[in-house]
Amino acid sequence: MLGKTAGGLYWMFRYLERSENTARMIEAGQRIALTRSSSAAAEWASILAALGCKQGFDAKYDRPDAQSVVDYLLRDHDNPSSVRAMINMARDNARTVRTALTREVWEATNECYLTLKDVLARRVPERDLPEVLGTIRQRSAFVRGALHGTMMRNDIYNFARIGTFIERADNTARLLDVKYYVLLPSASHVGSTIDNVQWETILRSVSAEGAFRMAYGGDTQPRDIADFLIFDGRMPRSLTFCVRKLSENLGHIASTYGQATQSQSAADAMTAKLAAQSIQEVFESGLHEEVACFLRDLSALGRQIENDYRFIT
Template sequence: MLGRTANGLFWMFRYLERAENTARLLDAGLRMALTRDLVTAEEEWRSVIATSGQKASYEAKHASYTGMQAWNFMLREKGNPASILSMFGLVRQNARLARNAISGELWEAINENWLVVEEQLSKPVGENRVLDTVATIRRAGTLAHGAMSGSMLRDEGFHFARAGTFIERADSIARILDIKYYLLLPSLSYVGSSLDTGQWDTVLRSVSGDRAYRWLHAGQIDARGICEFLILDDRFPRSLAFCHSALRENLAALARLHGAEGESNALMRDADTRLNDLSIDEIFEQGLHQFLIDFTKSNSAIGEAIATDYRFLA
């Protein structure tokens, strides 16, 4: 497979996952802001923007963090390359570049959802539409992943697409965890309070993990238990452990197809060993925020190594 085609598949699914997870961040911010007064709600939106990595570009355009201003910036702001509208445009652009390597069903899912998202984001999104818009974006990601799973050959194109998905998903879940633990909790005095519990519940809902967690933990909302679930429980498809396991399998499959391992395989093994050797107590002892920073750096390095190993720009 040509490096440009592999690059198109990898980034098509990275942008798709990034758009979906930006929508999940927005959903978390919306639900958290509903529980706060106006001043504190602005701090919530400041945290959401910072966690999405858009703080500098946002503050270059806006002086305050009102809800409608913040979510429209993340959804559709012109000149914001990290907006969901921009990312969906890049999903479609990369799908076109890799058109011969994807199924007709996947192309239809991408193209039809692009048209729906483009129409919904053609004008500013008000408070009465924002939750429906976020749900549409999340649904678009689900439909595209379903089309890929049900219609694509399990060849190298499939594995590049899946590698892009899980690199991006792991990064997004780490950021969503960080928004709660490091940025949103206003004071240690809130730990264990109803506010703290409500925020953790919102984090679970934002990653579609609330039902699974409650089933496993008899409905008890506990910060340590939720962190263990989202970091180390490889049964949950959005946990960091699951993302690493799936990424390792896809990189191993690519190495077999190409007849050799690359730097990405070595980095993946190292990262996998570090994660598998940790307990939740050890993660809390070193500091959850520091663990998440280290994890995202390692995850980013693996993504860069994949691009080098398979000559994405060749």
């Protein structure tokens, strides 16, 4: 496969995943605003930080009120990480690799673009926000469903999945990093309970509240949340799950071409590191420090993938 095609697939699915993650984070912010108006501004600021958009937002707006943040994250022309910008880039990449996609995947991507172009053409009022965010998640899921249902499990499929899991792992890690102050071990040491709104924000942002209760029951402890989102290999947005999938997909590509790569070795090393750790060790080392290290390793892995497969941007 040409590096340009591999890169187009990789970035197409990174942008789709990022747009869905942004919608999930906005939904979490709105829930905070509706339930705890006194802390709404701080929560919107933390969401901007988690998405890596705070610096750009602060340069344009005076304060992080709900409408300004929603506009900036959904449809602002000056924000390259807005949902509208990411859907445009996903579709542009899909057009570049059109011959590598099935008709169903292309049509789902094009329909995603056309639907969201119309939905985000104007400011989204607060009363319509849940419906709009649901549409963003739904359209991304349609593309993912078409990929799973119609694509051969070959290098094309593997590059698409690598893009998805790089982005998904990055999002979960950033969320943990921004929210680490509510997951500090001292909270469980003194026997206190984490604020319900805060932990629901963490879990809802990765669609994990139901799965968490299934695994841990109704007793919510900060350590359990961190353990679940870092180490639970059954949870499709946990760091362990995402890194394992990266290792598997890179391994499939290496097998196809009969050549191991540095990126495969790096993904295998990240998988082994997580497998050898425990949540106790993470808290002893420092949750923030461990997550920051993971993000650096993940960023290096992304660059190595681009180098190994000669992506052309």
